[in-house]
Amino acid sequence: MADQHTPRSLIVTLYGAYGRDRRGALPVAELIRLLAALGVDAPSVRSSVSRLKRRGLLIPERTPDGSAGYALSPDARQLLDDGDRRIYDRGTPILADGWALAVFSVPETERGKRHLLRSRLVRLGFGSAAPGVWIAPARLYEETRHTLRRLQLDPYVELFRGEHLGFAATAEAVASWWDLGAVAKRHEEFLTAHEPVLRSWSAGRTASPEDAYRDYLHALDFWRRLPYEDPGLPLELLPEDWPGGRSAEVFGELHALLRDAGAEFVRAGGTG
Template sequence: MAEQHTPRSLIVSLYGAYGRTPDNAPMPVAELIRLLAVLGVDAPSVRSSVSRLKRRGLLVPQRTADGAAGYALSEDARQLLDDGDRRIYAREEPRPEDGWVLAVFSVPEAERHKRHLLRSRLARLGFGTAAPGVWIAPAALYEETRHTLQRLRLDPYVDLFRGEHLGFSATAEAAARWWDLAAIAKQHEEFLDRHEPVLHRWETAPGSSEEAYRDYLFALDSWRRLPYADPGLPEALLPAGWPGGRAASVFAALHARLRDKGAEFVQPFTAGGRPSRA
């Protein structure tokens, strides 16, 4: 298992890809363990990661229809995954005229731990730093930012604004100060190095539903971090040869080819059965 695929992250990716149902049915613990075993995660790691997700309020213990122990998504977790979908699967091209959202915050010294939480959460949402206490992101991130700050009860410390950049430096020069674009480009290149060969393999020699499930979960788990590291700047503000578009195309192709085929493997587990190895 690749180093970046932690058990906790894979569980979140699994629920995001295959664990959301209209009735929010719980996923049986025993089947969750079996599904993670296919990805190289042992049972103790699954149980400890599920416990941490439960403590964070993302998973809720529930019995399945046949009385087995299981876990369903909390309302916060469903909102988190729904917000994530707009990032992970979005294909809309950002435009310079869409403008920006600014987050301006002030936290009392007695609550400095919340200041650290605010900074780290804004960074994870894709905000860049325009000035101390002033963070900036494309305006399209407003709704998710509002949901996130409210969920973490950080909204009393923040004011959000929409606006446009009026100077004095060129916006492309300013964006290069607000974000570490070289580091973001490197993450895209690492994704391509890891998963573009997987796409080529499936294009020439399609595999089984189990292989589709495994390859898709690893690709999703790698990709879903990138739209958060990369704020989604308009092309005019990006360096020449930006790899983000190619990385997005590779993930979109893997999603189209593997997600539903992988669901054929997952469905008997989540229905309480055992899949055939035929």
């Protein structure tokens, strides 16, 4: 994606990985140190933090020693909590779980909201079943409800749960609702970038907490989008040799190997 590994994306990833474990705000000086390890300079950190503040995701807050810092807003915490269920707990999708349907109607005078609604449903993992009718696995319902309410788009949408009864076979229908080829390509890109990293660590690589932090943040920054591009369809609806299972395994193993080791580098600033 276009914003992968940008300063703003990496800041969100950092807060998601480590920012919720701490008491109080993350000092600006610490943000600059932690982003420098990822190749981001201080001016880029400051401008990205300002944009995240304007979006209501970060709120300015003094640390106990009086330093300037930023904490997650309640909306940002809800976003990250919703994201955790996708990123870390994919589970095994079951066809019998059914589908969530989003049916919307937006007046012509509010075309901007129509565009926002469509783009947000896509980012949540919905596929387009028909004009104004969007579909996703039923387990995405709660997150969808939270997101639409947060964006004040809920007056335009009705949400339903149901099952697919035909007329096309469900596997054929799914292939028209989502671009599965594009989703598979993203999984393959993740594997190309991060499977060699996993092999290196699994082979007993000796490296510093900073190395673990850097490799983990880069993997998480890429991976955290994939469960939104890939809605998590049941295996029986996917093409053979689907790469999603392997990419989930690679991320899971990197998470187990590197997350806590990287936390040592985060704590090294003496502010955790």
